[in-house]
Amino acid sequence: QQQVKQSPQSLIVQKGGISIINCAYENTAFDYFPWYQQFPGKGPALLIAIRPDVSEKKEGRFTISFNKSAKQFSLHIMDSQPGDSATYFCAAIGFGNEKLTFGTGTRLTIIP
Amino acid sequence: DSGVTQTPKHLITATGQRVTLRCSPRSGDLSVYWYQQSLDQGLQFLIQYYNGEERAKGNILERFSAQQFPDLHSELNLSSLELGDSALYFCASSLGPHGETQYFGPGTRLLVL
Numbered sequence: 001q002q003q004v005k006q007s008p009q010s011l012i013v014q015k016g017g018i019s020i021i022n023c024a025y026e027n028t029a030f031d032y033f034p035w036y037q038q039f040p041g042k043g044p045a046l047l048i049a050i051r052p053d054v055s056e057k058k059e060g061r062f063t064i065s066f067n068k069s070a071k072q073f074s075l076h077i078m079d080s081q082p083g084d085s086a087t088y089f090c091a092a093i094g095f096g097n098e099k100l101t102f103g104t105g106t107r108l109t110i111i112p
Numbered sequence: 113d114s115g116v117t118q119t120p121k122h123l124i125t126a127t128g129q130r131v132t133l134r135c136s137p138r139s140g141d142l143s144v145y146w147y148q149q150s151l152d153q154g155l156q157f158l159i160q161y162y163n164g165e166e167r168a169k170g171n172i173l174e175r176f177s178a179q180q181f182p183d184l185h186s187e188l189n190l191s192s193l194e195l196g197d198s199a200l201y202f203c204a205s206s207l208g209p210h211g212e213t214q215y216f217g218p219g220t221r222l223l224v225l
Binding site for chain 1: 157212214218
């Protein structure tokens with residue numbers, strides 16, 4: 001069962017633009033929502049994470065927005081750069097359930 | 113560099129064979145996680161070990177098994193390999209048993225012919 005739905009599957013954004021990736025979850029026991037960035041040939045790397053007690057978290061050009069009532073969260077990349085071109089995965093995990101459940105990934109391409 | 117190491121980087125084998133993938137966690141991390149990444153299934157959690165003991169199990173086939181040794185390195189054994197087992201296999205580690213912050217290794221690319 002797909003417990004974390006991610007969209008879009010692929011995204012092309014112009015350099016300097018805003019990249020937005022969305023995720024929705026079903027399991028209300030999830031209480032930690034990380035985003036991972038994966039470059040070709042590399043393992044996923046933790047980018048930013050949020051807990052449901054806050055609606056937004058910002059780290060540099062990366063922002064997570066969280067809507068607990070809608071069970072949705074999204075990643076915003078401001079001033080997108082070619083170096084941001086990668087696959088992004090949202091994930092979720094809940095206390096007492098130690099497995100990270102990943103979304104299906106979004107391949108982001110930033111064009112000049 | 114996450115500090116998690118995996119060997120080998122690439123592995124090519126035939127159907128029916130058995131292979132062993134190795135993972136060394138970051139220094140000080142007690143938990144090791146194994147994931148399978150394929151094009152059609154995304155990142156799938158297989159199994160977690162914490163301080164030598166199995167802690168959580170995901171969609172791991174009966175043909176697959178894993179263990180964590182006293183020095184905390186882990187091995188994932190894949191047997192009776194099928195074409196569909198071709199995938200990237202990642203190991204991740206975390207400090208404690210709760211896998212909120214996991215550091216991933218570079219992966220092992222397995223090709224079954």
